[in-house]
Amino acid sequence: MKIFAADIGGTSIKMCVTDENGNIVFFNEVETESKKGGPSIIQKLEDIISKYPDIDAIGISTAGQVNSEEGYIIYANDNLPNYTGTRIKDLLESKFNVPVKVENDVNAAALGEKFYGTGKEYRDFLFLTFGTGIGGAIVIDSKLHRGVTGIAGEFGHMNLYPNGIHCGCGKRGCYEQYGSTTALLREVKKIYPNCTNGRHLFEMIQGGDKRLFELLDTWTNEVALGIASLIHIFNPPCVILGGGVMEQDMSIKLVSEKVQQHIMDSYSDVKILKSQFGNKAGLYGAISLHKFS
Numbered sequence: 001m002k003i004f005a006a007d008i009g010g011t012s013i014k015m016c017v018t019d020e021n022g023n024i025v026f027f028n029e030v031e032t033e034s035k036k037g038g039p040s041i042i043q044k045l046e047d048i049i050s051k052y053p054d055i056d057a058i059g060i061s062t063a064g065q066v067n068s069e070e071g072y073i074i075y076a077n078d079n080l081p082n083y084t085g086t087r088i089k090d091l092l093e094s095k096f097n098v099p100v101k102v103e104n105d106v107n108a109a110a111l112g113e114k115f116y117g118t119g120k121e122y123r124d125f126l127f128l129t130f131g132t133g134i135g136g137a138i139v140i141d142s143k144l145h146r147g148v149t150g151i152a153g154e155f156g157h158m159n160l161y162p163n164g165i166h167c168g169c170g171k172r173g174c175y176e177q178y179g180s181t182t183a184l185l186r187e188v189k190k191i192y193p194n195c196t197n198g199r200h201l202f203e204m205i206q207g208g209d210k211r212l213f214e215l216l217d218t219w220t221n222e223v224a225l226g227i228a229s230l231i232h233i234f235n236p237p238c239v240i241l242g243g244g245v246m247e248q249d250m251s252i253k254l255v256s257e258k259v260q261q262h263i264m265d266s267y268s269d270v271k272i273l274k275s276q277f278g279n280k281a282g283l284y285g286a287i288s289l290h291k292f293s
């Protein structure tokens, strides 16, 4: 089955086409131009898919809360204006006459890891991505656990600190206000106002900056606090971490050490592992929607 897959994010849309065996034969990335809104994103997708008339199926991974049964966007925040309510499945199926499946990007990334990457050997695991916020997905018996309305796994909004920092969700003290990459960089900027990304930060840490290492150390403790609670709830064999900052072995090692400090001894076999595909995991997940279901 030749599959067209896309991963729609706030900044870019990654796309690929597979051969009959599901191997990627073409990859492309274009800017989302998200400010132009949902209809423009769909138009962009349609223009590109039109160049591949012989595909058999379309798999979409996308930012936002997704009703995966009906393939539409339940809710997308202001990063993707006029995207809420977009009926991606209906629109693409009527235009291209092939089956279309749609999944939330974090869930898709978890499926990508499950079928092609770090999660291959595990029936159960938790998946977290660290970036602007913290995304989460729950895999049980090799399937996503979706919850009653399909939006389970909002780990970023676990309440860690009652009366803590205000969160974009309208509540206070959410995990992602302390454990996201944004939270880490917020602290880093207090020392180095010009340090705006993780790559720059790790260059300075590897160059021997002790204050920045301490900030990273403190931050990984916040990350580990959230993961420890999740381990106590789900008792998974492993937790897979994605997002740019987690591509650094140093981050995984620090988080892993701190998780061990925060969990009960009876859970200590749990492994903290790095995502294999990084920011391409969602694309692999979008392919898997047709290959493994």
Ligand SMILES: [Zn+2]
Pocket: 156, 157, 167, 168, 169, 170, 171, 172, 174
């Ligand atoms: Zn929140």
